[in-house]
Amino acid sequence: xRIAVIDGxxxxxxxxxxxxxxxxxxxxxxxxxxxxxxMATAAMLKAGAxxxxxxxxxxxxxxxxxxxxxxxxxxxxxxxxLGELTPAMAAAIASSPARKLLLPLNRSGVEVVGVTADPLxxxxxxxxxxxxxLKLNQEEIKHVRG
Numbered sequence: 001x002r003i004a005v006i007d008g009x010x011x012x013x014x015x016x017x018x019x020x021x022x023x024x025x026x027x028x029x030x031x032x033x034x035x036x037x038x039m040a041t042a043a044m045l046k047a048g049a050x051x052x053x054x055x056x057x058x059x060x061x062x063x064x065x066x067x068x069x070x071x072x073x074x075x076x077x078x079x080x081x082l083g084e085l086t087p088a089m090a091a092a093i094a095s096s097p098a099r100k101l102l103l104p105l106n107r108s109g110v111e112v113v114g115v116t117a118d119p120l121x122x123x124x125x126x127x128x129x130x131x132x133x134l135k136l137n138q139e140e141i142k143h144v145r146g
Contacts, residue, residue: 001025001028001029001030001067001068001131001134001135001138002029002030002032002065002066002067002068003021003029003030003031003032003066003067003068003069003070003131004032004033004034004062004063004066004068004069004070004098005017005018005021005031005032005033005034005044005049005070005071006034006035006036006059006063006069006070006071006075006093007033007034007035007036007040007043007044007071007072007075008035008036008037008040008080008081008082008084008085009036009037009039009040009081009082009084010039010040010043011035011039011040011041011042011043011044012043013071013072013103013105013120014033014035014040014043014044014047014071015043015044015046015047016047016120016121016124017070017071017103017124017127018031018033018044018047018048018049019047019048020124020125020127020128021048021070021128021131022047022048022049024128024131024132025128025131025132025135028135029131029135030050030051031044031048031049031050031051032049032050032051032052032053032062032066033045033049033051033052033053034052034053034054034058034059034062034063035052035053035054035055035058036054036055036056036059036081036084036085036089037054037055037084038054040054041053041054056086056088056089059089059092059093060088060089060092063092063093063096063098064092064096064097064098066096066098067098067099067134067138068098068099068100068101068131068134069093069096069098069099069100069101069102070100070101070102070103070127070131071102071103072102072103072104072105072107073102073103073104073105073108073110073112074105074107074108074110075089075090075093075102076090076093076094076100076102077090077108077110078090078091080108081108099134101127101130101131103120103123103124103127104123105120105123
């Protein structure tokens with residue numbers, strides 16, 4: 001399973017997500033860090049991502065080449081992250097055929113009604129649990145197909 005973790009600004013959210021994925025899923029998954037800036041990419045690489053790339057073109061070229069995209073809900077909002085996430089990036093991420101597991105953090109002025117405002121660590125734990133379920137289902141499908 002190939003997972004893209006997308007983040008910007010200081011990369012703290014992406015770092016936390018990357019650390020937890022690596023701890024819980026180990027080397028069984030490939031993590032691609034896609035940062036809107038070099039600092040965010042570096043934080044995710046330091047946290048255990050296999051590869052990293054920075055900027056709009058990196059996002060545009062790679063979101064169609066992964067199985068899962070994760071990050072905050074802001075990654076599908078044009079001009080989010082203080083303008084670091086461009087409209088082209090948001091459109092490419094939203095249009096990608098990859099499954100999107102996004103954390104509903106309310107930092108971009110968008111509130112998802114009906115979602116509880118749990119702390120980031122709790123949200124990341126649920127995200128990692130969902131990745132485990134998807135990985136298991138992927139392995140079951142491969143086994144059945146032979």
